[in-house]
Every structure is written in structure tokens, then in C-alpha cells.
Amino acid sequence: MAPLFDLSDRIAWDQACRIIGCSRSTFFRLVSQGHITAYGATDRNRFYLRSECREYLEAKNKRKNKKIDF
Helix, strand or coil, X not given: CCCCCCHHHEECHHHHHHHHCXXXXXXXXXXXXXXXXXXXXXXXXXXXXXXXXXXXXXXXHHHHHCCCCC
């Protein structure tokens, strides 16, 4: 049985913060709001996926660059 995700894609919260370019508190707010998923069995051993962080960043940039028509 194949894993649900690539194990080399796993990162810690501090690495995720560097990818997204945010502070620790902002990152954990994004996690609690459901923008980024936390994986792991316990709170102490949580990990995040590099690909999800990049997807969040791309979506954020798209929203930022979207022009509003009046």
C-alpha cells in the first residue's frame, strides 16, 4: 500500500514559515483556520507538507494580483 503523500515533502513548522514568509503565530492561525493541514499523531510531532504551503502561497498571490472590475 502506497503512502498518501511523499515522505520527502514533510517539513516542520519553522520551515513552513520560511516558505510562506510569515511568523509562527500567523502560521498557526492559518493551520487553525484550515488553510494548511497539520499531520501527525500528537501535537508534539506535527508536520506539514511543503507542497501544501506552496499551494497556499500561490493561491494567496493569485488573490492579491486579481484586479477588481467596477
